[in-house]
Amino acid sequence: MNTTLATLAVLDGISYAALVFLVSVGLSLIFGVLRVVNVAHGSLYAFGAYLAATLSLAVAPISPWLTYPALIVASIAIGVICGGFIERFLLRPLYGRDDVLQLLITFAAFMIMDNLQRLIWGVQPIFAAEPLKLLPNISVFGVAYTSYQVILLPLVALLTLLGLRYFLRRTLAGAVILAVTEDREASTAIGIDAKKVYFVTFVIGASFAALGGALASPTTSLVPGMGADMIVLSFAVAATAGLGQIEGTALTALMIGLTRAFIIYIQPEFEVLVPYLLMVLVLLVRPFGLFGAVQVRKI
Amino acid sequence: MANILLSAKGIKIRFGGVIAADGIDLDVHEGENLAIIGPNGAGKTTFLNISTGYLRPQAGTVSFLGHDITAHLPRTITKLGIARAFQIPQLFLDQTVMENMLIAAASLKGRPSGFKALSSLPEAAEMERLLDLVGVKSYAERKARELPEGQRKLVDIALALALKPKLLLMDEPTSGVASSEKLGIMDILTTALAKEKVTSVFVEHDMDMVERYANRVAVWNMGKIQKVGTPAEVLADPKVREQVIGI
């Protein structure tokens, strides 16, 4: 492998990691607070991507620069509408019940959204590369790459990471979320409205998934099944990192993104295998993930 | 002097900043009822956790009948003959009391079958006798979940007895039981223990219980064994009275 290929692999890995991080961190955040694995997370990603593409294609004739706000609007709309609906009407009646029911109802949401996606957007690939083409290409060590992928995406991911850190550690709303995560009963006792915290967290997490999809939409063609693929991948990243670990998710996304990118150039057929193999290996040694902590039950 | 069944030497363990055990030496003699008393949070339950392998001490050893059991798993230690009853009863709530007992019987026998019905185990009669012994036979066909707390505690003890242990460790056997029933339950229990020839250790903070039922008392305070002796000796000690009993 020469330097050009290596540089390409690193750039591929970084841009891929940025997208995967956005989706995974949403999943991880939701699990950290609600203790629910949101199986519909991949569908939120796919809906974000499709809606972003639809809006982009609609506004591009007016001005191509309008496609950027379109991406943002699409993510927030999906996060609030779909995410809000799932939390309010599907998950909320199940709090305090068997965990498997909560997991399964998000599976039902996945089935429905997967079907709706086909009904609304059809099965033909959709491509809306406007935002990608607007930004110039740049050269890194002689390798030309789109600045959308190597600058914008990682920048958004980084801002998300720092923003989340700041929000959770430095703001009152963040402190409230952390309090509920630590001990739901105690925080309810001091007057925190856990339901509201769950709702807000879920909407934020869902918006990150949709944002990941929206930002991915200019870089790839949208096809049925993209949601089903993304949920396992983001789950692999979140679980490898340790569910609920935000910084850990970033590092793991980067690790998996880079490994995958290099594998593509070396042994392409094993590309899909990489994240899952890593997940198996890590979980076998550290079931709580690379950055997770062990809890002991009191008797 | 009676044989030593269980022997703890130099046990040390701390949780964060809290020192639960700071060099504990304690022997349990065959045939006795040893009470462990001490202020709340002093580490009494920790001693049971360490003796049964649920926790590993940071220093020190525990031996049972001369075997070192310090780093063993609870199930290995159980197999050697130490059974445990819990402060909060640990039952299989979705199964009947009798099924709970038969699971214990099948565990004791080892190599449980995956084909023959649990209810057809020959140990059923013996399990019924044990339930009768602790006074909960009438609940045998009820789901453990449906039992009141006091009865659950008795089933918890019956489960431990089903293992035919040499040593029974009990964590506040009468907590959660209505005070009018406490004496009755302890009477039943001590009779049962004597009859089954089981040595027992019980963590207790009701001094009345200690006085009536213990042969020997160990005072656990600030991570040390402050005093060991007969109930009369220990309860007469002014230091113990002040620091542990609070009078």
Add this chain to the structure above:
Amino acid sequence: MNGRFKPITAVAVVFFVVAALAPLFVASWATLFALILAKGIVVLGIVLLLQAGQVSFGHAMFFATGAYSAAFWGKYVGGGDILLYIVLGGISSTVIGLIVGMFVVRYREIFFGMLNLAFSMVLWSLLEKMFHYTNGADGIRVARPGLLGFSFTPETFQYVILYVALVVAIAAFCGVQRYLESPLGHMLRAIKSNETRLEYLGTSARHVLLVGYVISAFLGGVGGALVSIIQQIATPEFGFWTKSGEFVFIAILGGGAHAFGAFAGAAMFETVRFYAAAHLADSWQLILGVVLIVIILYAPNGLIGLRQRDDRSKQGGH
């Protein structure tokens, strides 16, 4: 204990009789019922693990193992037989179940589910990408096998496979029933309510769970082999996570408390799919999703509804 399940055993008997007779009158039901029975066998395995309170979101790996065992034999050896395929599927999934099981039984709940998912996705990626051996996403066709040396026309074959599936399903159902009433089965249930006590009785919960897990993998493999024969194909999708989700779905739909729930759920699921796919080809998945939501929200004990209320078992958990 014996009295408790009597009515449902009667329902089970009725179900198996209907499965045997109804397709004689409506030919298209032969394949439908064969599929219900085969899926029911797989879901029995999920129900087993649910007894221990564990949900495997990767059980499709055993389903795919069973299916591909049949497919590989047909592709590389040839001259298949239904019974041979079932035995092969059972053995290979048992072996894989034992290997994977030794790792996963160390973990519980979300960690158990995650690790199962991870293993299944590794298998899926291999099936998808080892194109040279597996034909990739297209899968491998499973040519119609014979039975004990006899070969059949397609019309007869759909009944042959139905009755084979029926016999296997009844055997699996009775076997699982017996197992759940045995000491090992009761210990499996004990893992759900109080694993700590089980260890304090001197029993290794991991060992108990491993036995349950391997049986459950075996059932997955047998069901997978049957489905590959019925549908005459094995594809990587058999091992994809959505397939695992579908099995858990069916188990909850039927009700995880009793072995018959597996068949009740499979009957409901496949029937909805069968008719919805025929009349509303574009939205059967949507309909199933809505059914699942309604069941979870309004009948969390599933179709057979014998289960103790979940919220109570949750609160009294320790």
